[in-house]
């Protein structure tokens with residue numbers, strides 16, 4: 381496959397955009413080579429500027445649950461745009477999508493829309509701090525909650541110590557209020573809570589982790605977190621930016637039958653337009669301005685085009701009772717096919733999967749937290765990534781990412797993908 385035009389475009393981009401990209405994950409830094417410039421996409425496929433076609437497993441990093449350029453979303457956006465693209469005044473469609481979201485997701489009374497998952501998570505912890513009148517939060521190593529300061533903290537030397545900033549620009553003052561725990565390790569959380577009695581406002585978690593590969597919670601983990609929060613006056617925040625409206629209509633809360641106190645959304649809820657949201661029951665949401673003391677705002681929040689795309693998305697998901705089953709069946713089929721192909725060629729691997737999320741780790745140990753995810757063989761991944769790319773299969777250019785299965789993928793697409801894995805596995 382040739383990437384001539386992508387290479388030229390990347391050269392130009394680097395001169396005026398840092399690293400040539402507006403979000404670092406789009407660069408190929410972890411795998412080498414030049415990022416591919418997308419030109420268009422339809423259904424299961426993305427087409428690049430050189431005219432190559434790829435079966436897409438990134439899907440804009442999650443939003444395209446129903447495939448690219450999904451007609452109801454595209455039509456809704458076009459129709460809305462003709463009526464004006466932003467007003468800075470309330471619009472009827474904001475209430476319409478809020479009502480639908482509240483009806484689909486358990487345990488929430490009110491929802492506020494923002495412009496990204498980052499904003500949703502950032503606002504959720506401010507709300508939690510205001511509501512509980514406490515400062516510290518616990519997050520889990522390997523979980524991503526957007527790029528706001530409080531969350532850019534990775535595992536330092538042991539989870540019991542205070543976090544250290546892992547990005548310059550995040551102050552020590554901010555970092556000391558973020559405590560780090562190990563995913564799937566309840567004892568670790570208990571120790572942190574014990575050592576910081578009455579100081580913790582919230583525990584924020586991806587209830588199914590998707591940003592260190594796909595890592596489902598072990599049996600009892602989320603239940604344990606719920607119990608710890610209940611007995612210590614701590615709010616439990618589910619960051620469902622990736623999992624919301626994807627793993628179930630009601631997200632992981634519904635899937636695992638566990639109530640969170642605040643839930644964050646993004647990705648699918650915007651249908652490919654910039655949307656995030658956070659939601660909770662009345663007593664918490666009423667703490668927000670203009671009726672409560674916690675300030676939160678946005679010039680373009682609830683933007684009509686974004687709401688039109690999100691509403692078309694949620695309506696489709698809500699009306700299709702078999703959607704989640706179909707997605708899971710396709711993901712399972714892919715899982716089995718890839719596992720067979722790798723086993724046949726004796727390639728050491730572990731595959732994690734839940735619903736329409738799946739990740740392939742070149743490691744023999746179970747992948748249950750950040751440390752075990754980091755053990756994967758990155759050299760093997762690089763070869764795998766470029767092999768797949770050259771066969772027209774686009775997976776994320778990092779071993780720490782989940783593949784997203786869309787309803788637009790056909791079984792022929794899945795078979796083509798499995799056949800590609802089988803070919804590449806011979807050289808791994």
Ligand SMILES: *Cc1c(COP(=O)(O)O)cnc(C)c1O
Pocket residue numbers: 495496497498499501524525526527586590591619620621622646647656
């Ligand atoms: C993508 C993601 C975010 C950040 O959302 P943006 O829209 O990129 O700001 C936050 N949390 C999780 C779990 C995510 O997957």
